[in-house]
Amino acid sequence: MKKQSLPELQKICSQLRRDVLRMVHAVQSGHPGAPLGCAEYFVALYFDQLHHNPDFQMNGKGEDLFFLSNGHLSAGWYSVLARSGYFPVEELKTFRKLNSRLQGHPATHEHLPGIRIASGSLGQGLSVALGVAQTKKLEKDSSVVHVLMGDGELQEGQVWEAAMYAAHYGMDNVIATVDYNGQQIDGPTEKIMDLKNLKAKWEAFGWEVIETKEGNDLASVIAGLEKAKSLTGKGKPILNLLYTEMGYGVDFMVGTHKWHGSPPNDEQLALALGQLEETLGDY
Amino acid sequence: MSLDLKYTYTEKKDTRSGFGDGFLEAGRRNPKVVGLCADLIGSLKMGDFQKEFPDRFFQTGIAEANMIGLAAGMALGGKIPFAGTFANFATGRVYDQIRQSVAYSDKNVKICASHAGLTLGEDGATHQILEDLGMMKMLPHMTVINPCDYNQTKAATLAIAEFEGPVYLRFGRPSWPVFTPADQKFEIGKAWKMIDGRDVTIFATGHLVWEAVVAEAILREEGIRAEVINIHTIKPLDTEAILESVKKTGCAVSAEEHQLNGGLGDSIAQTLIRHNPAPLEYVGVNDSFGESGTPTQLLEKYGLNAENIVKAAKRAMARK
Numbered sequence: 001m002k003k004q005s006l007p008e009l010q011k012i013c014s015q016l017r018r019d020v021l022r023m024v025h026a027v028q029s030g031h032p033g034a035p036l037g038c039a040e041y042f043v044a045l046y047f048d049q050l051h052h053n054p055d056f057q058m059n060g061k062g063e064d065l066f067f068l069s070n071g072h073l074s075a076g077w078y079s080v081l082a083r084s085g086y087f088p089v090e091e092l093k094t095f096r097k098l099n100s101r102l103q104g105h106p107a108t109h110e111h112l113p114g115i116r117i118a119s120g121s122l123g124q125g126l127s128v129a130l131g132v133a134q135t136k137k138l139e140k141d142s143s144v145v146h147v148l149m150g151d152g153e154l155q156e157g158q159v160w161e162a163a164m165y166a167a168h169y170g171m172d173n174v175i176a177t178v179d180y181n182g183q184q185i186d187g188p189t190e191k192i193m194d195l196k197n198l199k200a201k202w203e204a205f206g207w208e209v210i211e212t213k214e215g216n217d218l219a220s221v222i223a224g225l226e227k228a229k230s231l232t233g234k235g236k237p238i239l240n241l242l243y244t245e246m247g248y249g250v251d252f253m254v255g256t257h258k259w260h261g262s263p264p265n266d267e268q269l270a271l272a273l274g275q276l277e278e279t280l281g282d283y
Numbered sequence: 284m285s286l287d288l289k290y291t292y293t294e295k296k297d298t299r300s301g302f303g304d305g306f307l308e309a310g311r312r313n314p315k316v317v318g319l320c321a322d323l324i325g326s327l328k329m330g331d332f333q334k335e336f337p338d339r340f341f342q343t344g345i346a347e348a349n350m351i352g353l354a355a356g357m358a359l360g361g362k363i364p365f366a367g368t369f370a371n372f373a374t375g376r377v378y379d380q381i382r383q384s385v386a387y388s389d390k391n392v393k394i395c396a397s398h399a400g401l402t403l404g405e406d407g408a409t410h411q412i413l414e415d416l417g418m419m420k421m422l423p424h425m426t427v428i429n430p431c432d433y434n435q436t437k438a439a440t441l442a443i444a445e446f447e448g449p450v451y452l453r454f455g456r457p458s459w460p461v462f463t464p465a466d467q468k469f470e471i472g473k474a475w476k477m478i479d480g481r482d483v484t485i486f487a488t489g490h491l492v493w494e495a496v497v498a499e500a501i502l503r504e505e506g507i508r509a510e511v512i513n514i515h516t517i518k519p520l521d522t523e524a525i526l527e528s529v530k531k532t533g534c535a536v537s538a539e540e541h542q543l544n545g546g547l548g549d550s551i552a553q554t555l556i557r558h559n560p561a562p563l564e565y566v567g568v569n570d571s572f573g574e575s576g577t578p579t580q581l582l583e584k585y586g587l588n589a590e591n592i593v594k595a596a597k598r599a600m601a602r603k
Contacts, residue, residue, distance in 0.1 A: 059361040108388045116359050118388045121379050127349045128384055131356020131364075138317075138338065138362075158380070161346035165353070168344075 009047055009218055011279035012083060013039040017249045018276050019079035019283065023095040024263040030096060030104065033259035034150065035076025037181050037216065037244040041148070042080040044221045049229070051143060054085035056113035064143045065132060067117065069125020070150035070179065071105040072261070078102050081114040083280065092283040123156025125149060126176055130166055133174045144232055147176050152184030155193050160205070166237035167206025175228045176207075177240040180215070183257040198241060208236040215244035250275055286500040289478050289511075290462040298454035298490075299397045301433035303328025305440025306365055306395070310336050316444055319354055319366040321347045326456075327367040327397050347372045348380050351392070355384035358391040363444060369403075370396035370453055371412040378418060385449045386422040393443050394419075394451045399429075400540035401568070401585055402457040402490055402578035411573035417545020419451040420518040426471060427517040429453045429539075429547075431492035433461045435515060438469035446471055453489065455540075457578040460493050463513075474521035476528070480510030483596045484528040487538040488514045488547050491566070491587060495538055498592035509596055517547055522554045529561050534599040538566040538592050540582075562602035564595035 004012075016039045024030035035042075046052070050064040057063075068077050075095060082089045087101070094100035101110040105120030117128050129147035136143060153159065166174060178198065186192050195201075202209045208231050212224030221242070228238045246260065247253030250272040253264075264272055310316045310332050318340040320329050333340040343350040347368055354364040366373070373396035374381070385392045396415060403411050419427045426448060430436040436454050443450045477492070478499050487495035492513045499509045510528050514521070529535050535555070537548035548565040555561050568585050582588045 127352020128356040131353035132360045135360030158348040161349035
């Protein structure tokens with residue numbers, strides 16, 4: 001895929017946010033907050049960083065792969081997949097509806113291109129990503145495996161089982177990004193179950209940790225992912241702490257857990273869309 | 284008194300060794316076969332594979348949830364992963380991981396579960412899972428297999444390597460009669476009528492197939508001709524074979540090293556009640572945990588041996 005300029009990529013971010021809001025609004029269910037906060041990450045990954053093939057192949061041989069461990073960000077992922085050519089943009093309107101390939105949380109048995117495993121029950125994606133990464137190592141396939149986890153998700157024990165495995169086996173073809181927005185469904189992570197010093201935790205587990213402090217600044221996100229890529233192949237797994245704001249892009253949604261799992265009503269949708277330019281055409 | 288057994292044995296071996304030897308052979312036949320184990324390589328008999336194919340084997344440490352996720356990832360990358368641990372940790376501990384990452388996602392993962400049931404013995408109830416078949420058979424997409432001896436376990440292991448889809452393979456620890464042929468062909472989902480009968484059918488799975496063979500000989504001495512059917516595949520269940528046999532015998536016994544709730548007997552009952560209601564008696568563990576003891580002592584105390592199958596057969600016949 002030909003690389004696009006920063007302003008062009010920014011336009012995609014705006015459209016992705018519109019897609020997310022319209023999707024969750026249409027069915028009055030879903031999770032808008034986190035995908036709004038991860039728009040820059042999704043766009044940087046799919047439109048700039050990944051060497052990937054929208055002619056989908058399950059085994060992903062020779063391609064960079066992405067796994068969404070925090071499956072409730074599905075609206076954002078579906079939007080970026082559709083916008084990068086995995087399936088028709090029109091199909092976004094079936095999100096969370098009966099007989100749709102766009103299940104509430106990502107799933108495979110409807111065969112939606114781009115999805116390789118179900119996620120939603122938290123804490124499982126890193127293990128899966130490591131399994132594919134291990135396969136790539138066996139086959140001398142030098143492509144990279146990305147996985148996104150929520151910060152609240154790190155409260156799941158399985159994540160740390162996987163973290164230990166990754167360092168032990170030198171899984172240096174894995175880039176795990178943590179959506180570090182400090183929010184979870186019941187409130188701020190600090191209050192619910194304090195994650196304390198995540199950088200030190202991952203380092204203590206044997207990971208190379210980078211921090212992307214401006215997770216809603218596209219240039220910073222791309223620079224962070226490029227730095228992460230430059231650290232692959234050096235014997236250690238890479239953790240990208242991506243500081244984002246939940247609900248970013250809409251002034252009344254930003255920085256609070258209130259929009260983690262609540263859709264906007266008609267009035268709120270209109271207000272929100274007024275702040276987000278329609279750049280690629282709504283679905 | 285020596286019984287006139289229709290099947291005999293010259294040696295006893297553990298079914299887990301059948302798995303280990305089958306796994307090694309599967310690895311030799313197909314380079315896509317890989318192995319994972321959560322710190323129980325010796326117990327699962329996976330060491331020979333690890334020695335021969337060190338690059339294709341992954342020790343995961345005591346972290347079963349991660350192991351299941353890894354296996355799912357390897358499967359989607361094109362490998363055929365065999366993930367091994369004790370049946371307790373291979374099911375109850377990781378049910379959600381199996382449900383989401385393996386069954387719902389339809390990944391070609393082979394969950395290999397040893398030390399299942401009471402015959403694990405002295406370790407006691409913490410390790411003696413008796414609910415695993417039920418949990419696994421409830422999962423859509425999952426194939427559930429519980430072979431009866433060393434040879435059948437080896438044959439099953441080779442068969443699942445060639446089968447595309449998630450599989451739960453259950454086997455055990457005790458030294459057990461090897462009474463089925465080494466060269467058997469294992470057909471997933473196809474029940475095996477081991478002994479022809481006319482008065483009652485004994486549907487047995489796992490270690491209790493041997494007890495069923497012994498029970499048949501005891502019953503025959505009393506003039507009762509029991510049919511013995513080896514249900515090595517719990518799911519998909521060979522309902523055709525079940526219905527055909529019960530049509531002839533008119534009553535049945537199920538025998539399994541598992542809870543009655545959710546076990547093989549439940550599946551058979553469901554089949555019979557729908558198509559041919561007939562008396563069915565159960566041999567299994569009745570809503571209780573196990574305890575420490577030798578395998579033989581435990582099978583006796585919890586009513587899972589040949590003697591209990593004989594009694595159940597008579598009860599079933601009396602209800603005809």
